[in-house]
Amino acid sequence: MNIAIVGYGKMGKAIEEILIERGHQVVAKLNRKPKAEDLKDVDVAIEFSNPEVAFENLKVLLENKIPTISGTTGWLAHLEEIKTINQENNAAFLYGSNFSLGVNLFFELNHHLAKLMAKYPEYKVEIEEIHHTQKLDAPSGTAISLAEQIMENSAIKNWELDSKTSEENLPIYAKRIDHVPGTHTVSYHSEIDSIEIKHTAHTRKGFALGAVLAAEWIHGKQGFFTMKDVLGLN
C-alpha cells in the first residue's frame, strides 16, 4: 500500500522501518499539516504528531477521505468532533492510545482485574506511568485508557494526576526518566497486601508494528475503530 506518515519523529521513523519490511511504499513523510495535494496517491495515513496539531491534521485527512490511523495522545477532547467528521465523509478512522499487542492484552487483564476488585473496597487502586523526558503530555494516553477501564468497572468516578485532592479519585502518577519507551503499572493496596500488574515496553517496535497492522486492516473499511477490532478482542 501507499502510506503517508504524518509526524515523522521517533514513532514516524520506527513505523517507516516496519512499513518497508512489510513491502509498503512510504509516499509522504510530513512534519506539517497535510494538504490535499500530498494525499493524491495515498491508501492510508498514519498520524503520530503532537497533542497541539493532531486535530487539524486528522480533519484534513478525513475530509480528503483518507483511511487514517492515529496514535497521537493528548488531543482526545476533540474525539467526538473527529468521529462526526469521519462519519460525514464516510471515511475510516482508528484511534489507539497504545498500539502494542502487549498493552492491548494488558488492557484486557486490567478490565478483568478491575471487575474482580470492585467487590473489595479495602483495596485502593492507583496507576503509575513512566516515559522518556521528551514526552509532551501527562498522564500518558495509555494511563488514561487504563483509568477509564477501571472506572467503567468500579464506583470510582474520576482520575487525578499526581496529587490526591480527593480520596474518591483514582490517582495517576506520571514519572519522566530518560529513554524509557513506556512502563505502566496498576496496583491495588490494602493494609494487608498489594496486587500489581505491569507492562514494560522495551522498545518502540511494538507500537510501530501495531500501527502498521492497523493500517493494513483498515484499508477498504468505513467507520470508527479501535485496536480491539484489529485484534478481534471485541
Ligand SMILES: NC(=O)C1=CN([C@@H]2O[C@H](COP(=O)(O)OP(=O)(O)OC[C@H]3O[C@@H](n4cnc5c(N)ncnc54)[C@H](OP(=O)(O)O)[C@@H]3O)[C@@H](O)[C@H]2O)C=CC1
Ligand atoms: N499510540 C501509541 O501506541 C503511541 C503513541 N505515541 C504518541 O505519538 C505522538 C508522537 O510521538 P513521538 O514520535 O515520540 O514524538 P516526536 O516528538 O518524536 O515526533 C513528533 C513529530 O511530529 C512533527 N510535527 C510537528 N508539527 C507537526 C504537524 N503540524 N503535523 C505533523 N507533524 C508535526 C514533529 O516535527 P518537528 O520535530 O519538526 O516539530 C516531530 O517530527 C505523541 O503524542 C506520543 O504520545 C507514541 C508512542 C506510541
Ligand SMILES: O=C(O)C1=N[C@H](C(=O)O)C[C@H](O)C1
Ligand atoms: O509518548 C510516548 O512515547 C508514548 N505514548 C503513548 C501514551 O501516551 O500512552 C504510548 C506509549 O506509552 C508511548
